[in-house]
Amino acid sequence: MSDEGKRIDGKLIAEDVVARVAAHTQKLGAEKNVTPGLAVIIVGEDPASQVYVASKGRKAKECGFHSVQHTLPADTSEEDVLAHVRALNDDPAIHGILVQLPLPKHIDENKVIQTIAPNKDVDGFHYMNVGKLGTGDLSTAYVPCTPAGSMILIRRVLGDDLSGLSAVVIGRSNIVGKPMANLLLGANCTVTIAHSRTKDLPALTRTADIVVAAVGRPEMVKGDWIKPGATLVDVGINRVDAPERGEGKTRLTGDADYEGVLENAAHATPVPGGVGPMTIAMLMANTLTSACRHAGFDEPDL
Numbered sequence: 001m002s003d004e005g006k007r008i009d010g011k012l013i014a015e016d017v018v019a020r021v022a023a024h025t026q027k028l029g030a031e032k033n034v035t036p037g038l039a040v041i042i043v044g045e046d047p048a049s050q051v052y053v054a055s056k057g058r059k060a061k062e063c064g065f066h067s068v069q070h071t072l073p074a075d076t077s078e079e080d081v082l083a084h085v086r087a088l089n090d091d092p093a094i095h096g097i098l099v100q101l102p103l104p105k106h107i108d109e110n111k112v113i114q115t116i117a118p119n120k121d122v123d124g125f126h127y128m129n130v131g132k133l134g135t136g137d138l139s140t141a142y143v144p145c146t147p148a149g150s151m152i153l154i155r156r157v158l159g160d161d162l163s164g165l166s167a168v169v170i171g172r173s174n175i176v177g178k179p180m181a182n183l184l185l186g187a188n189c190t191v192t193i194a195h196s197r198t199k200d201l202p203a204l205t206r207t208a209d210i211v212v213a214a215v216g217r218p219e220m221v222k223g224d225w226i227k228p229g230a231t232l233v234d235v236g237i238n239r240v241d242a243p244e245r246g247e248g249k250t251r252l253t254g255d256a257d258y259e260g261v262l263e264n265a266a267h268a269t270p271v272p273g274g275v276g277p278m279t280i281a282m283l284m285a286n287t288l289t290s291a292c293r294h295a296g297f298d299e300p301d302l
């Protein structure tokens, strides 16, 4: 069926966020003579990571940021990576530090993340920011980009007041599921976190006004899992075989059967073109927010 009127256009909304970030960056420059600086560290040659990092750099330039990338060989020692992070922590031109994950096996990812200065942790993975989000101190926290972007998509279709809505988050990762649940809880939703051990998941999701799918299982959420009129946010990005496109071809798909979900949902995000573009837009937003906080300037309203 046509998704007209039901599709939450993440690409368009992300463009709007990026345009607001660029405009606010200009104001910050004009009034405080500060340019937001984003540093990305990538270790090794994982092709998917290279693609992500290149697009982050492009988007940062589009926003008018100072953007630097440190590409380190796969055999870089943990101590060297930590030294890079510490140097960026001390660099006044840098407001946001992102270490692209995954890191090579010999490097302790958590140790690297916890070495990033919490007030430059634009991924929102440092314990300090996890704790602030968990306790509701959003005015000084950095919120992980994918859940933050998902909240903007939800609010664009349901409005700012989500009070009393029931939300089911499928997936309990530290990067998406848990922070997403905390954001929805902070917005006064009644939140359930579901996972691989949850009993009768379809019955649970059928009670929800908002379903967020973040499990990494292609097209797991079916149309009849969704209550009529509900909103579905699909965080999954799965590459699957697409023999219909020719031998050896693949395509991207989400954690939900988008066509099926549209039968019941009032609003749903497609994959690609839903949450994905919002993640990178929110990285820009977090970097600008950090620059504003460092400079004592108004934060952007996104």
Ligand code: GUN
Residues within 6 Å of the ligand: 098, 099, 100, 101, 102, 123, 145, 175
């Ligand atoms: N690799 C895949 N997603 C992410 C992310 O959100 N942040 C970082 N740093 N690395 C990633």
